[in-house]
Amino acid sequence: MDKYLNIDHVSIDFPTPNGPFRALDNVNLKIDKGEFVSIIGHSGCGKSTVMNIVGGLYQATEGGVILEGREVNDPGPDRAIVFQNHSLFPWLTCYQNVELAVKSVFGGKRSKQEMKDWIEHNLSLVHMSHAMHKLPSEISGGMKQRIGIARALSMEPKVLLMDEPFGALDALTRAHLQDSLMEIQAELNNTVIMITHDVDEAVLLSDKIVMMTNGPAASIGEVMDVKLPRPRKRLELADNGDYNHYRSEVIHFLHARHARKVA
Amino acid sequence: MKDKLIYFLELTGFNWFIPLVKLGTGDSPKAQLQDLAKMVGVPLFAIVVFLLLWHMGAAKIITSLGQVPGPTQVWEQTTVLVDEHYEEREREQAFIERQEKRNAIKLEKNPDADVTIRPYTGKETFFDQILTSLATVFVGFLLASVIAIPIGIVAGLSNTLYSAINPLIQIFKPVSPLAWLPIVTMVVSALYVSDNPLFAKSFVTSAITVMLCSLWPTLINTAVGVSSIDKDLINVARVLRLNYLTTIYKVVIPASIPMIFTGLRISLGIGWMVLIAAEMLAQNPGLGKFVWDEFQNGSSESLSRIMVAVLTIGIVGFILDRITLSFQKFFSYDKNATIR
């Protein structure tokens, strides 16, 4: 019953000129510590809204989010967010971007040297030590996303929230980042909620795939456990029967049972 | 070293100097000469054409103060104004020396004597007037910035506040300095009373008028810049639980610096334009008063001297704009953005 993260009967209404618009209706989801959960669903169904509620950026109209037994309803570094378009501060170098996060979370609690080591450690986790003194405008999109992940990891969040973190990247770069993310996850064993459009990405990375029904008043359609052994290797999985079974389950959900009525 | 120099020249707007630097370091001379011809030759040609047209046009118009001055007469008056400046400085030097000598003699006779040291009260030279104008415009501009930037930031962050002050901005923005001046003069006379004022009333009046007219571009640009900051950046600040002031200082201001500077540049330009009119009416001893006095004077050189002032106003305005542009480029994080 007492799960690590509990999204408890959450509904949300957005005010619109034509009265309230119910985007989410009764979303219920329980997540264990160290679990990697993907949320997948058609565009506009309310995936980002779920994440923004967990992140505390939006307030649920009904229900609430409970993290480690405590209700959360404001944003905080214990629920770090990786945004789709990196959202690095363009006037700060990569190092300074992570530094800003580390200083505001650990300032006063850790010594200067400890913080410096911690920043550098997180940058090396995402393989970005070589470019840490560059400005975001001087590095590629994939690198920016790596820094965004480093910044989020550096906050030592209880839950790491990622909103289509690789959505804006080309397929090859995306594959690299997925591999990096699996590597990091093997080491840190974070609790992660990741939103994605990409079925392969969801199956490859997740312990659990949450499939959302179409909006308005979207809720959770199905939850599927992905019991593939780790570490997972992209190449080996290509011919793995289980892998293909999971894939086709998700594809069936999205395109047969919950196909979008309008394109 | 060379790259640094080139960067500095780019920053300060001396782009035409860059080919010379490259030429000096032996960097493909032919290409540099072509660059130089394009960057210096073309504008130079335009200036020569302008001077010719001016020369021919001016000769055809006769006013009650004589012929409209051409480039030669204006140049003559420029040298006269420079000479007058040095003469005045010499006179001042002589006055001070005389006074010191007189006081020394007095003290020799009687060590307890009261010596009076009087400041020199000669008339302001053209260069003194330029400096007065610059000081006035800076005070007005600074006051305007100190008021406009904070209000703009807060208004940009709060839709409610923005819609509250927006009508006021729209109403006061188009008001001419000539309309403000009488009110400002009366208010300053009523409130700024002291036996030993630090600043002349005419100075305060002119500076405040400049402020009233140059507030608006900075205010509007700051508010627009702040309200158009990427929402995700603000969300990052929220996730980090930065407090209101830290968010402003670490996120809002750096993100909107380019827009703030765009506003400041427009403000300074407007301030400089407004200043001349304000000085004419308020009799602040700057370039505006110079123009007015020469106009009242009505001698045969007056028009030429006014023309010198016109050109000076233009050139100083241009330099001010270049300086703010350099600041804008320097403070803007997006160094590749083309700012003109």
Ligand SMILES: Nc1ncnc2c1ncn2[C@@H]1O[C@H](COP(=O)(O)OP(=O)(O)OP(=O)(O)O)[C@@H](O)[C@H]1O
């Ligand atoms: N702040 C808001 N105000 C009003 N309506 C909103 C707001 N945010 C989201 N919505 C609506 O809620 C629904 C869900 O939006 P959401 O952004 O969560 O979808 P999504 O699943 O993340 O889509 P995508 O995959 O395209 O990112 C949409 O119909 C959207 O128009």
Ligand SMILES: [Mg+2]
């Ligand atoms: Mg979304």
